Amino acid sequence: MKIANRAVSVFTLLLVYNAAFAGGGWPQPKGWGFFKLSQWWVVSDQHFTDSGRIDPNTTMGIFNSSLYAEYGFTNRFSGILYFPFFSRAYMNNTISGTTGETLIPGEAINSIGDTDLGIKYGITLNKPLALAATLTFGLPLGKDNGGSAGSLQTGDGEFNQMLQLDAGTGFKLGNVNLYSNLYAGFNNRTNGFSDEFRFGFEVGATFLKNRITAIARIQGIQSFKNGDLPSERSNSTSIFANNTEYLSFAPEIAYNITEKWGVSAGVGTVFYGRIIFASPAYSVGVYYKLTK
Amino acid sequence: MKIFHFLLALPFLFNSCIGDDVVDDFVPPAVRITAPLDTLGVGKTWQFEAKFTNNIGAEEARPVAWSSSNLAVLGIDGTGLATGLSKGSAIVAAEVELGDGTTVKSERPVTVADSTVIPPVVMTLGGEIKSTSSYALKGSFEITESGSGILISIGSDYQASTALPGLYVYLGNNRSSIANAKELQQVAVFNGAHSYQVDGVGLNDYQYLLYWCKPFNVKVGEGEIK
Structure with a gap:
């Protein structure tokens, strides 16, 4: 994440939002799948600085239309894809309050975004504690240097590899089905970006005859600050920066329209951060569960 | 079919247009x-x-x-x-x-x-660079005439955060805007003494040394030239 770094930020803020009925310590059973079409966006006129305080910036926005998919190749192995097939980054015009003239014209770029490909392995199956390991490759398919100042990005320009371990369990409280999941991962970043430690915890509850699932998540990223990306090449404080750190709270709610189709909405708020946008990110989506 | 239409509409519903940010850039003439x-x-x-x-x-x-x-x-x-x-x-x-x-x-x-006294050829102006943001930036500077322009000498007490993306230094007469400022270059030194030779500029042409995060159009610090 360059003032928040791509593979890590995008993965955490975007991909993990797709976890209603997917993700966590449970791989998809063989032949089953989970597919979600989502819109994720953040618009921010401020960011967390390297000292953790909040400074203003020209209003910028990032919008991703994405496909997220999990498919069970076997009962233990699931393939994972996060593909932002349309990604837009823009910056507002800067207007003189004195003369009304445009001082710096706004800009926008459109492209596909950085994409994640992963494979999940179920370490335990049909046990009270579901353990899974996921290897994710972050493919730098987006633009990392768009616009006249190079600050418009739909990707961070680096290929990263992340190994993540998930531990999840399901339980009941009265008539409410609940689950919880804990994960930790190491994200190896290239091209001068610092590596990262990622972690998160979530609790979900399904109720109203399995119609509604409410999820609460806490997610974090800690940078190892071991990258050597020169500041001249660092042109981001959005979600694609280097040495980004944050702790966020991201609730999500999903509504099962039928047994297979559903819709969801989520919001992510960063309450501690360094070098990342200081505004909430939102997501809405439609998902489909492939079962036998 | 309704869901299919909804899926198609998603990218267009949420992809925003460019808006306006208005800055207060008034300075007394x-x-x-x-x-x-x-x-x-x-x-x-x-x-x-x-x-x-x-x-x-x-x-x-x-x-x-x-x-x-x-x-x-x-x-x-x-x-x-x-x-x-x-x-x-x-x-x-x-x-x-x-x-x-x-x-x-x-x-x-x-x-x-009885006779005209020309001002000294070597006249020195200067000031203190101060952060106007949460990013670390400080140091003293001096400006002297040099060749066909001026030499801006940043002192050994200068420090700037390396976390800033695209930090640039300018000479300007409006501390709130770089719209009409003279861009010197992207900052490449973040600690210690260094200098900028600026040709075609006089000692009294500008009032401020400005540090700006150019990609995000955010002021980081300034030094009033005295």
Whole structure:
């Protein structure tokens, strides 16, 4: 994440939002799948600085239309894809309050975004504690240097590899089905970006005859600050920066329209951060569960 | 089918248009005498010059009205050409009309004596760079005439955060905007002494040394040139 770094930020803020009925310590059973079409966006006129305080910036926005998919190749192995097939980054015009003239014209770029490909392995199956390991490759398919100042990005320009371990369990409280999941991962970043430690915890509850699932998540990223990306090449404080750190709270709610189709909405708020946008990110989506 | 249409509409529903951010970039209009002289010899002449900057700090060509407070000592014509007439003191003024009935004026005391005293060739201005953001930025600086321009020497006490994306340094007359500022270069030194040679610029042309995060159009720090 360059003032928040791509593979890590995008993965955490975007991909993990797709976890209603997917993700966590449970791989998809063989032949089953989970597919979600989502819109994720953040618009921010401020960011967390390297000292953790909040400074203003020209209003910028990032919008991703994405496909997220999990498919069970076997009962233990699931393939994972996060593909932002349309990604837009823009910056507002800067207007003189004195003369009304445009001082710096706004800009926008459109492209596909950085994409994640992963494979999940179920370490335990049909046990009270579901353990899974996921290897994710972050493919730098987006633009990392768009616009006249190079600050418009739909990707961070680096290929990263992340190994993540998930531990999840399901339980009941009265008539409410609940689950919880804990994960930790190491994200190896290239091209001068610092590596990262990622972690998160979530609790979900399904109720109203399995119609509604409410999820609460806490997610974090800690940078190892071991990258050597020169500041001249660092042109981001959005979600694609280097040495980004944050702790966020991201609730999500999903509504099962039928047994297979559903819709969801989520919001992510960063309450501690360094070098990342200081505004909430939102997501809405439609998902489909492939079962036998 | 409805769901299919909803899926198709998603990218178009949420992909925003570019909006406007309005910045308060007003600065008081000002005129500055840029070819100063302390002492003019009797019977000698000196061409004064002046620069006008408008309410956003942009240099603008405006008619300048020159005047002398003591015409028996120092005469001055409409172009700013002054003549020493007799020993004594006078105040030279450059005045510009703003168009709304008001004016801005700059004054400079001049002594008329036996001979003209040219200001020292090496004149030094300077100041302190201070952060105006949460990013670390500090240090002292000096500006001297050098070659066909000026040399900005940043002191050994200078420090700047390396976390800033695209930190640039400018010379400007509006501390709130770089729209009409002179961009020097992207900052490449984040600790210790260094310098910038800026050709084609005079010592009195700019009032501020500005540090700006160019990609995000955010001011990071400034140093008032005194």
